[in-house]
Amino acid sequence: MTKIITDAEWGRIVGRKSANGNIFYKSSALETIYQGYLPDIGNEYDSYIKLRNGLNICIYECKFTDDLVWHKDINDNYQFGLSFFLSGKVKIHRHGLTDETEELVGRYYSECNGEIKETEWWQAGEKISRIYIGFKPQEFFQSFGEELLQQIPVEMRQGMANNRPQPYYYLGKTTRKMQQALHEILQCPYQGLMKQMYLESRAVNLIALHLQQFQDNSFCQKNSFPKSLSDVERIHQAKEILLRNLENPPSLVELAQLVGLNDFKLKALV
Template identity: 65%
Template structure:
């Protein structure tokens, strides 16, 4: 684990587009001052990250667009975790106590995108203050900060469990519904060329369409087919970067029947039409 204290202030309004294809971030971010609006394409709609809030993220293969306001000081404490090393010390029974949607992010050899936002509690504020005012140096400082980091992780898990119990996200008796939401996502991403309708998708995972729509937005921050649309475009971009397929083949591979609509949607998301993007990437190789 590592702890970073970030502070930023811009003299002009800024729109910052970031690609995270070669590295990932997994950790907890606590906002101490300021505000930024961020869209994690294919994972969340635009969300405000501001003082008093925090999130747990697994940011891998996700494009981000950030909107920063001039003259606003932004500061946060970021706790970065190496997930495979951190969680390998947990036995099977202990892993069962981790929020199921987070466990989904850790299944398999490749990390899966994940995002959950919460409120900084009074206990969290106390721990964050302790980190900022750490009275030790050397080895004692490292031990102190490690203990405070573990305390923040524990408080996050505690808040997540309390939200379930108090029905803020899903009733405790319906935790299996979250598994069904993730199953629905996998079905969509496994059928890019011919995805099922919402009603058929709901039937396949054993939910009614209303619970699927509501649940998908609660878990992923967007609708099922907006998620699919953004995933298709991101997959298309990656295929164009590889340069092994023509534009028409890429469009068909990710499920666009109309080349003109594919070009329109791609240009709207990335600022260039597919052919221009392909040519630009080939020149930079």
């Protein structure tokens, strides 16, 4: 059985179960946790850790009792972030920005998804574990000089000067160093001030590793081509991506996702 819910319905479900004592909340100066069982939905754990300089970490785990289709409303938060799957997978359609993409272990994505509606498909019985590193460019990069700021992607730089930045989506590969930093976040041995400092260092490390991957051109190119592009224009975009990544080219399936074409159609056209 497949359940279909909206953001509003999800909020009502969580609100009712919280009032009935089925959801456990714990809050401190550093971290807010809620976890529990939602009947007909499944188990959920959510930890939100607010750090300095516009940084935050969200650790999310869930296991749904049925297949779930979740229609998410437009997000006007404009938060930039990196998402890493530690177990499980989800299929997401960012309407007007990407076709359906599958997010799973071994890959991560960088995004700014303001003003984008999403549809997510989750599988029943599969344990999902994800770490999301959120950051606000205006706060995080404010102490860096102009010369250094030129080394970060233009999509992040626009977030420093624009309250309504252009949405974007990048797909990358989770490296061994990234895996180590993620493991250390989950296994943080400290509390209080030391915990905050420890987690901040790991979050900054992950952002640095992401930027390094981007600079090395081993990072998959952005998937933000408008839906109005013709097939011919998408073929040209695919060729440009291949030329920029001759040493580490994306697979046919990845390339098709990046330019918004079916992989069979791309193969037939090239």
